[in-house]
Amino acid sequence: MSRLSSIIGRRSSWGVPYFIFMLFFVLAPLVIMVWYAFTDAQGHLTFYNIAEFFQESEAVNTLVYSVGIAIINTALCILIGYPAAYFLSNSKINKSSILVVLFLLPMLINVLVRTLATVALFGWMKIPLGQGTLIFGMVYNYLPFMILPIYNVLAKLDKSYSEAAQDLGASPVRVFLKVTLPLSVPGILSGVMMVFMPTISTFAIAELLTMNNIKLFGTIIQENINNGMWNYGAMLSMIMLVFIVIMNLITGDQSENTNSGVGGLI
Amino acid sequence: MKAKYIFARSYLYILLFVLYAPIFVIAIFSFTEAKVLGNWTGFSTHLYSSLFTPGTHVGLMKAVENTLLIGVIASTAATLLGTIAAIGIFNTRNKFFKGAMNTLNNIPLLNADIITGVSLFLLFVSLGVSQGYVTLTLAHITFCTPYVVLSVLPRLQQMNPYLYEAALDLGAPPFKALRKVVIPEIAPGMASGFMLSFLLSIDDFEITIFNLGNKGLETLSTYIYADSRKGGLTPELRPLLTIFFIVVLVLLVFYNLWTLKKTQKK
Numbered sequence: 422m423s424r425l426s427s428i429i430g431r432r433s434s435w436g437v438p439y440f441i442f443m444l445f446f447v448l449a450p451l452v453i454m455v456w457y458a459f460t461d462a463q464g465h466l467t468f469y470n471i472a473e474f475f476q477e478s479e480a481v482n483t484l485v486y487s488v489g490i491a492i493i494n495t496a497l498c499i500l501i502g503y504p505a506a507y508f509l510s511n512s513k514i515n516k517s518s519i520l521v522v523l524f525l526l527p528m529l530i531n532v533l534v535r536t537l538a539t540v541a542l543f544g545w546m547k548i549p550l551g552q553g554t555l556i557f558g559m560v561y562n563y564l565p566f567m568i569l570p571i572y573n574v575l576a577k578l579d580k581s582y583s584e585a586a587q588d589l590g591a592s593p594v595r596v597f598l599k600v601t602l603p604l605s606v607p608g609i610l611s612g613v614m615m616v617f618m619p620t621i622s623t624f625a626i627a628e629l630l631t632m633n634n635i636k637l638f639g640t641i642i643q644e645n646i647n648n649g650m651w652n653y654g655a656m657l658s659m660i661m662l663v664f665i666v667i668m669n670l671i672t673g674d675q676s677e678n679t680n681s682g683v684g685g686l687i
Numbered sequence: 688m689k690a691k692y693i694f695a696r697s698y699l700y701i702l703l704f705v706l707y708a709p710i711f712v713i714a715i716f717s718f719t720e721a722k723v724l725g726n727w728t729g730f731s732t733h734l735y736s737s738l739f740t741p742g743t744h745v746g747l748m749k750a751v752e753n754t755l756l757i758g759v760i761a762s763t764a765a766t767l768l769g770t771i772a773a774i775g776i777f778n779t780r781n782k783f784f785k786g787a788m789n790t791l792n793n794i795p796l797l798n799a800d801i802i803t804g805v806s807l808f809l810l811f812v813s814l815g816v817s818q819g820y821v822t823l824t825l826a827h828i829t830f831c832t833p834y835v836v837l838s839v840l841p842r843l844q845q846m847n848p849y850l851y852e853a854a855l856d857l858g859a860p861p862f863k864a865l866r867k868v869v870i871p872e873i874a875p876g877m878a879s880g881f882m883l884s885f886l887l888s889i890d891d892f893e894i895t896i897f898n899l900g901n902k903g904l905e906t907l908s909t910y911i912y913a914d915s916r917k918g919g920l921t922p923e924l925r926p927l928l929t930i931f932f933i934v935v936l937v938l939l940v941f942y943n944l945w946t947l948k949k950t951q952k953k
Binding site: 432434435438440443448451453457501518519523526527531532533534535537539542544545561565614618622623624629642643654661669 | 696699724784788797800801803805806807809810812826892896912915
């Protein structure tokens with residue numbers, strides 16, 4: 422018992438079990454994935470997979486197309502989500518926190534369910550599935566993820582800045598453009614992180630929204646893994662990972678502390 | 688002035704309505720018998736009674752059971768692992784260890800789900816572990832624990848550091864001091880970490896699909912996915928999803944009201 426007590430007493434060592442867990446289940450899988458990406462099915466080192474990626478036009482085209490869809494989706498989410506977050510954070514317009522919860526709640530509904538419901542809605546309204554419905558469905562799915570971080574930043578914003586600008590004679594539009602908007606950039610950036618990359622990497626959403634007519638990059642990764650092309654699938658995943666790392670390096674410093682994920686909700 | 692607020696409020700409510708439209712469609716059409724969603728064949732609660740008729744939807748019910756069971760196991764494990772880890776991270780003075788823990792903890796949060804899924808899949812494959820219940824639960828613990836760590840850490844930071852020392856000085860053994868002093872202080876963080884983990888676990892699709900193996904294990908999301916690929920959803924999914932949605936909605940609204948009340952009391 423005394424030994425147990427002394428171990429518990431040294432609380433600084435309590436991180437060790439999780440550290441080992443993460444080495445095994447977070448770091449090792451990524452290392453293995455990179456290893457798969459640079460080997461062939463027999464386990465020999467090769468650059469065949471990466472060469473294949475650049476030669477095979479389908480994968481590259483899909484990646485470019487996915488980035489395009491992701492840019493459109495992200496832009497729409499900012500355009501629609503920013504005003505919503507702005508209004509929600511204004512205590513004169515929104516007095517209850519329940520309304521905020523209602524906006525974020527769809528995030529916690531299964532993504533497939535949300536997508537299928539959207540597809541059902543399109544079917545009910547007799548709208549044919551295609552690129553338009555894809556973008557629409559993506560905005561549906563990702564809008565809450567844009568609203569949350571922007572709302573988090575705006576709600577914490579010190580009101581005295583915009584009041585000072587007002588007192589000094591700035592018009593409301595000018596106050597917004599010169600004070601509120603620049604101060605909310607970190608929120609926008611974490612929103613972009615939560616919308617842009619997932620748009621590229623989702624697979625089921627695009628499949629369901631377009632009857633599998635339009636493929637996004639995630640769809641190709643899944644198809645390769647499913648069809649036993651693990652090495653090539655790993656290479657595609659690694660390319661995706663490189664994208665994410667680059668995006669994080671660009672937006673990482675700015676979006677710190679706002680990227681609380683759904684954590685802000687509950 | 689007034690018109691501005693009316694505009695802002697209507698923007699919020701219209702957006703909310705649009706966001707919820709698909710869910711409304713599912714809920715409305717759960718009260719009709721038609722096989723195809725969108726056909727209204729008169730009001731009926733047939734789908735509800737059919738859903739709960741024992742022995743009719745074995746696959747679906749098994750999937751629900753798996754989802755809930757894995758959700759409970761994974762979020763309990765994640766809460767324990769994450770809380771212990773957070774106490775460790777908070778108390779360690781080793782800057783390198785702290786940094787490494789934080790970085791590793793952030794990887795599953797920032798990474799695309801598909802990469803987490805594929806990399807874990809490759810880990811299990813290369814170890815020769817056959818995938819099933821155990822690997823799926825481990826995968827869920829992997830992506831849930833970071834959220835627990837992030838919910839518990841702020842609580843530790845807000846805590847008065849001398850309370851624990853005072854308990855020790857007054858003769859409490861470390862374990863008792865922890866149980867009587869630290870745990871009550873961080874309990875709200877643990878609770879929200881647990882709840883978030885559970886919601887993420889029952890919602891997950893992209894990581895689940897790569898790690899459930901091929902022995903017929905299904906969760907609700909993969910069941911829905913397989914079902915939608917076969918063309919058309921099982922009509923009984925409509926009442927099931929409606930019930931799921933209402934339960935989550937009620938839970939979250941009450942949870943938020945409860946925390947709001949608590950903070951107001953303080």
